[in-house]
Amino acid sequence: MFTTKFQSRRHFLKQSGIGFLTLASMPSWLTAAESMHGMPILPPRPASANFKPDVELELFCQETEVAVLVGQKTRVQQYSAKLLHGPEQTLTAIPGSFLGPVIRLQKGQKVRIHLHNQLSENTITHWHGLHVPADVDGHPMYAISSGQTFVYEFEVVNRACMAIYHPHPHEATATQVYHGLVGAMIINDEEEAALGLPSGEFEIPIVIQDKLFDSQNQLIYSPGMHGSMFGFYGNRILVNGHPEMQLEVASRAYRLRFLNGSTARIYKLAWDDGTPITVLGVDGGLLEQPENMPYVMLAPGERLDVWADFSNRSVGSQLVMRSLAFSGVVPAMGMGMMRSQAYGLPVGSDYPIFTARITQKVTDSTKLPSTLSKISRYSISDSHNPNQPVPITISEGHMQMLLNGRPHAYNDVQDNERIPLNTVQLIEIFHDQGGGHGMSGMGMGRGMGMGGMGMMGGMMAMAHPIHLHGQSFQIVSRSIDSANEGGYATVNQGFVNSGLKDTVLVMPGETVRLIKPFQDYKGLFMFHCHNLEHEDMGMMREFLVE
Known part of the structure; x- marks a missing residue:
């Protein structure tokens, strides 16, 4: 058993000495976190009779002990896997590590994964970076109890890349990742193979x-x-x-x-x-x-x-x-x-x-190619909304980190979080420092956040890695306000803006514009801060693709 302490959002708010706010007087949108456990309890997804996988494996979430430091072994949570069907190189263990095995897949493969929860708590796994249907993306509402099995089935449609698999249960993502539940997934394709990169x-x-x-x-x-x-x-x-x-x-x-x-x-x-x-x-x-x-x-x-x-x-x-x-x-x-x-x-x-x-000392070595790949890029004119970006507003205040001015809650999708299927969207991520009041202006521009947050934004502003589930996006522009130029100058030469991304670090005072397609799959797709402590506090929202 783990003795780790982790504060849920409810416990955090009750113990934090909020001062000018009390639980009894919080407006309904702020106490929406109290109903997050009101998400539907769904039966675990079973295998489909008509899905014929090229790769099939079992993935186990379990508690074990591993030698990390000299001396006593460390209690961890760990992914382990067993290949049922597919190429031998699909699974590669990292020697002596508590990390999950590297899962190697090929673009075009149909994949079935049986997730077995052998923990003493609920869990579900998200394929961070993969473009998959909503019901196999690892939404917290699909979390399974101890002893249950959830079956994922999807076709690998991503280009060659490195993805991540990690837990995504409600209010417990950080603690499960911290205790060891994380692994790498490598996707290969023909374009990459032709380069002859080190392997x-x-x-x-x-x-x-x-x-x-x-x-x-x-x-x-x-x-x-x-x-x-x-x-x-x-x-x-x-x-x-x-x-x-x-x-x-x-x-x-x-x-x-x-x-x-x-x-x-x-x-x-x-x-x-x-x-x-x-x-x-x-x-x-x-x-x-x-x-x-x-x-x-x-x-x-x-x-x-x-x-x-x-x-x-x-x-x-x-x-x-x-x-x-x-x-x-x-x-x-x-x-x-x-x-x-x-x-x-x-x-x-x-x-x-x-x-x-x-x-x-060796004499043979692979040469660095001058050209690596061809990226199909979108322009702003290709987007469904070139003159009205979809806002993702970062609000920071005393004991609060929010997106679009609201904590995560089930069945709380706002108008600007509804995305038409098979569209390309221009999205703008920015910090709300306007000091607006209430939520009547949600999605109507800057300065729309909760009362008091804009006033505190400067004092509480920090960097947030914002992750968008689903297809990769391309970064269009980054800009910084003058008040934050000093810190920005220590990091801005380290941003790789030319590639396809699913997570972007947004610095204090920074505005990032990106273009993201929402193709193929309907349903709820999360976007959240990948500072996992923030995510577990409720710094997560959902796009409803419809």
Whole structure:
């Protein structure tokens, strides 16, 4: 059994000393969180008799113990899998890790996955980055109880990319991800295969997480008010489930597949000797050409495909991947509280991620292609709403993080969250600092948030990685207000804006415009902050595609 403490939104509000607000006097929209457990209880989805899978596997959510640090084993929650039908390379375990196995699929395959809940709590799994039907996307209303099985069936329609599979149960996503329930899913296609990029032992997943351990090597996860507001941060960096990760490499090119598996921590990745990071791709797959960058920002839920060439390095040398110093992602109030507590590794500080040691000299190595892929791009004129973007408003206030001015609630889709099927939508994400009142203006522009939030927006403003379920989007533009230019200057050269994305880091005072298609599938598709403490507080809404 886990002794971790996690505050639900209801308990958080009751214990937080809100002051000018009390539970008894909250307006109905604010107490909508109280009815989130009013989501329908749906029977687990069974297998379909007429669905003929090319790949079929069982995926188990279970509690176990794994050696993470020296000494006593650590209790974790873990994905394990068993291949029932399909290519042998479909499942690859990460040696000695609590992370789930890498699931490798091919575009065009029909896939059936039996999710078995062997936890002592409800769970459901989301395929972060995959374009799948709504009923197999991992919506919290499909959560299954201990002992139940949910069957996913879908065709892989994504281009080559790296996706994530992780839990998405109501108010418990953060704690389950933190305790180990996360894994990588790699999609391959013919376009990528023709490039001859490093593969096999030369293609390495790099899953970065931060954890906090007690003296008995057990995970500590107790966000409280501070952690729920600003994110929960550990003081140990793990790569693929291992601390102080050492990669032994040969003097040749490698393909490193980065995934930020932390619940809240943002990384500013850079090689310690100033070597540029050569980016091959991001969330939604390969870029059109490789891009060299001095550093790359990686927020929770984002992925990064990197070409790492050790060809000209001597045996015995090493290269360290670090997270460099930066600022502006957490308000001064949060940074002060973080430094005063026993986290030991404040967000935005400088620290190592892993070390690559050259242990073998070889002469053969893959060459970096000059062209990687062709991306079918949309222009604003292609969108259904070129003059009226769909708003995603970030509202920040005392004990509150909201999207579109409302907490997540079942059956609460607003007019501007209704999307016609098979349309391309222009979307604008921005921080509400207007100090509007009530919700009568929801979706009508800026300054529409809850009373008092606009006034507090400047003090509470922080960065939010916003994840949109469904198809990937393209970033059209980014702009920053003058009050936040200082912090922005420490991160803005690390944004890869040319590729297809499903998660975008929105800095304080920043406005991001993007174009997203809503094709093929009707139903509810979530969008939320991928700071998972925020998501579990209710910083999540839904698009109804109809």
